[in-house]
Amino acid sequence: MSYALRHGANQMGLLMATDGFLYVEELLAHSQFHLYSLEDIERVVATNDKQRFKLRSHPEDGRLQIRANQGHSVQVRDLELRPVLTGSPDCPAEAVHGSYLGKWNSIQLQGLSRMKRTHIHLASGLPGEDDVISGMRKDCDLAVFIDVPKALADGIEFFWSENGVLLSAGDSEGKILPKYFSRALRLRPTRAVNWFRLVIA
Known part of the structure; x- marks a missing residue:
């Protein structure tokens, strides 16, 4: 389901609206999902620990729809992202990107890349901290901290997704x-702050 809602709707012949929503009945009618029920969809949405998905009734016809809140590789023009403004109460001093120690040499020279996705994903803190639901994979062993106000001052935009991921x-x-x-943190096997020599380009 994550693939269909984030990446593959067009290839699968599913019609995605400009706000990222698909009709649940059309998703369930697809050959890859015909063995699943509405109850299965509702359970996945309700129990997803990162709140990746959203269900709603279409505002005009009342039919049930579903979308992914973030993580798309396809352009979703009307995803209802909330812009982060310098000095606003929801502007964090730092944001965290989860990655892997094996990629650090490349990251410290080239930076973070959105690659095939539409956004780089960041969290407001480390997993387990207050109100941090999503933003990095559980198996990440490297946390790279971004100075958000500095990046904003240089014209880099940030947005909050509906499930609290900074994009x-x-x-x-x-x-x-x-x-x-601003800093980096090795997460495993034990946490260590600034265990590297940070190279600033």
């Missing part, structure tokens, strides 16, 4: 460069 398309090349890194 950024990065610069014109889809990157957040190392000059916006």
Whole structure:
């Protein structure tokens, strides 16, 4: 379901609206989902620990719809993202990107990249901290902290998704460069702050 709602709707012949919603009945009628029921869909939405999905009744025809709140590789024009403004109460001093130690050499030289997705995903803190629901995979062993006000001052935009993930398309090349890194944290096997020599480009 995550693939259909984030990446593959068009290839699967499913009609996605500009706000990312699909009709649940059309999803369940697809050959890949015909063995599932509405109750299965509702259970996945209700129990997803990162609140990745949203159900709603269509505002005009009342039919049930579903969408992914973030994580798309396809353009979703009307995703209802909330922009982060400098100095606003919801503007964090730092945001965290989860990655892997094996990628650090590349990250510290080239920065973070959105790659094939529409946004770089960031969290407002580390997993387990207050109000942090989503923003990084559970198996990440590296946390890279971004100076959000500094990046905003240089024109890099950030947005809050409906499930509390901080999203950024990065610069014109889809990157957040190392000059916006404030610190890094090794998460496993034990936590260690600034265990590397940070290279600023």
